[in-house]
Amino acid sequence: MNTHFRSRTARGVAVVSALALTLTACGREGGGGGGGGGGSASPGITDDSVTLGVTTPLSGATAGPGTCTVAGVKAYFGAKNAEGGVEFGDGKTRTVDIRALDDTYDPQQAKANYDQLKNDVFAMTAGLGTPTNRAWRDAAIADEVPQVLIMTGDPLFSDTEESPWQLGFVPIYQNEGEAFGELLATSSEEHKVAILSQNDDYGEGYVEGFKSAIEGADNIEIVDELTYEATDTSVDAQITELASSGADIFFNAMSVTPLMIASLQKAQQLNWKPSWFLPSNTSSPGAILEPGGAAAYPGIYSVSFAKAPQSPAFAQDEDVVEYLAALKEHGDYPDPPAFPHCQWSWMIGATLEQAFGEMTEPTRENFMEALRSIEDFQAPLMLEGTAVNTSEEGQPAVSTLNVQKFNGKGYDTVESFG
């Protein structure tokens, strides 16, 4: 027993020391993160290239949208690189490389990916997810690494005071609820609204935005308001209770796809047929409305700022044709995009190019300044009436949305309710 245990000790010591020694390969140089002031170039940028980092879920339950977040921006810059590169404000033309790592929607892994990338990339961008972006937000601020145009509706990332090195891209939850509330407030009829929301920051954000928009509108009355948990497997009880309220508008701030389908079906069984409002990420015609039998309802409303490439209205659209071709050729995404994140990611590419064009020094500070000064930029694939605006305090890069109504196949933009 004794010798056995000693030999094990010796082996353990040997293994650990050897493991440690193999890692000693290269000594410390620089370290400590960015922050280089003056005119010296930040990490990740040279005279002819710039590298951007992405950490996003590429496997696991969120892999579908996650893959899109990389594909769009990769396709955008892939096409630009093929033409020679992107023109920067300092007169140099640089190619843009994307380094994407998989975080499986695990905050710990996202932080690890950030640590791995931070000294090699110029900026981090396009990653999807609230917890995964929050995990390294503090570290990015401390290291002065830009964490910009990320895909989360969390308002924290658009608060310049709290997050000096961050900027969200997609509209925050409040923006979406607000857009629908504003439309409803202009209606000439009386409406009774039933609200169901997810019991977290997501649901609360939608409801907050909606309520602020209908404040003071006499024709709108909220008759019932319930919540559910994101982990619930059924919301039948809530739907039944809300159906008895006799509301003609159902504001359903729900992020779970199967629950959304189930609610659409349940309300029909109860013969409750209101007009619905659905959040942008649970309003897919193919994946949710068709299986849910949405045609039975007088109206299904959602919000969007991107052209849907599947929609016949945009089939011949110049932007869409160019985008689909690039996605196939440069984005490693041969199928037609199933998630709007692909389109958003493409717009992120265009927005970044816009900021690069304004940069006069190859530094992260200068990049942040340039990025925060974009006004009314109509990125490709954006719908009429929406634009990128990065200088608005407390707002993400895109905060304008069009309300759309389901037409049986896709969505049409509507100006008024009804």
Place this chain on the structure above:
Amino acid sequence: MASASSLSTSSRSAAAPAAAAPSFRQRRWVRMAAPLVLALVLAVLPLVLPEFANETIARIGVFAVAVLGLNVVMGYTGQVSLGQIFFLGVGAYVTAYGVQNDWNIVLVFVLACLIPAVAGLIVALAAARLGGLAIAMVTVALPIVGVPLAKRLSEFTGGSQGLSARFADNPEWTGLYDDQWQLYIVLVIGGIVFLLTRYLVRGKYGRAFAIVKGNENVASSMGISPYRYKVLAFTIASLIGGVSGFLYMLVVQYTSPETMSFGHSIELLAAMVIGGAGSIVGSILGGAWYVLVPQLTNAVDASLTALLQGAVLLLVLFVLPGGLASLPRALTRGRRRSGADRGVGAPPTTPSSTAGSGTAAEGSERERQGPA
């Protein structure tokens, strides 16, 4: 592959002098000096390594401690626990909450150990009455309850947005970088936990754990209460889980309900089995596995990580069922056997090409029956 290859080189370098002079390892000064050398290497290492290597080693330390806790209850006492990540999560939340409210950091550390330990004790008092897989079923509930609980108790946990806490910025007087300072803390706390656990499982309690694992009736007949020792093992595992949660906050600086999702519990379990169940070194290797394999698969192809990880997992389990910790034993046994076949006069060449498959299988045979 990185961990596997460095491991095999290390085992070779460790085994080569042993083959030349078998008594080398038993010599007194070697036994005395080796831990000293190790301590020295670990003390110098953070100063010379690049930032990312330091951060990676710190992360390995975090999960090595978590796997060690799991090893106490599963590897040494033989009770299947699928809830280890819950205790890590509780430890992390306690730490984050304490830091946000500016509590003394020592107090925070003590609470981050005690609260998970008490939670573990309460669960164990009920769960340990059950035998075999029933315990596994009870422990499955922990992460499943933990995630919605963390979302609901948003006053303490920050809801689904989680909690951030930076408390490991290095003090001015050290003159260290943040990553170096963090790694030192992880090495000190993790090192103490590993040492204490080693003494625990090698001593009186460890023998009792092993008997409970082997046969509960035999344990009872020897005056060892299986129930009491199961509860003890489970509580210690929870406590160690709490320590790893504290270290998690130190290194990752953020926790959210995602931290304790059930999938991570299974990943911890896989890391323990791959590192080597019932082995101290195996716990470190398990932690390294947990951290390095995602990095490795990311480097190969970021869109195929899940597939590659599954493939590597199956490969290791086929080739080394005893875990990575059994690799040196499998290799040395193989060498001894082939040496005996050839006779004493045969040149002691390393059978590197054949060592992998055949000999490892035999080593694993012994690993399965061997005592913990």
